[in-house]
Amino acid sequence: MSLMDVRIYPDPVLRKPAREIETYDRALESFIRDLWETMLAFDGVGLAATQVGRDLRICVISWKEHRLILVNPRIVHSEGEQVGDEGCLSFPGIFEKIRRPQKVRVEAVDAEGKPFSVDADGFLARALCHEIDHLDGRLMIDHLSPLKREIIRKKLLKRSREERTNP
Ligand SMILES: [Zn+2]
Numbered sequence: 001m002s003l004m005d006v007r008i009y010p011d012p013v014l015r016k017p018a019r020e021i022e023t024y025d026r027a028l029e030s031f032i033r034d035l036w037e038t039m040l041a042f043d044g045v046g047l048a049a050t051q052v053g054r055d056l057r058i059c060v061i062s063w064k065e066h067r068l069i070l071v072n073p074r075i076v077h078s079e080g081e082q083v084g085d086e087g088c089l090s091f092p093g094i095f096e097k098i099r100r101p102q103k104v105r106v107e108a109v110d111a112e113g114k115p116f117s118v119d120a121d122g123f124l125a126r127a128l129c130h131e132i133d134h135l136d137g138r139l140m141i142d143h144l145s146p147l148k149r150e151i152i153r154k155k156l157l158k159r160s161r162e163e164r165t166n167p
Contacts, residue, residue: 003041009153018048091152106120
């Protein structure tokens, strides 16, 4: 098991769309285990492979009793609307109100390639939309106004400059 580095915005790797998984092997299993442990170590509700710099369509979610490992996930149905606070391990310290569907149905496969689907409502629907967005290189700030996006970009750039000067 090894923890991975979570990439912080505006790292360009976060914009790279992930590719579909076609091979289900030991390497994939071990990557998923590392992704899971990294999410827990950073106290995240979810983590997508693109956030650790890998262009693989995989994300994990751990919220309340829900433990989801989603390979090649896609939203096949969405309905309604909700607005609520959202954060992201790639945007440390940033929480913003984001509009998302109230309910979604997601189809995915597990680490062995076995298909399943999830019907989610409320916060879980939000988390699924957020993580699946990552796999397409879309970020939570894309749902905000250009002005807000710019403010957040400057804040995180300043933060990473400060970290480089005082490690
Ligand atoms: Zn995120």
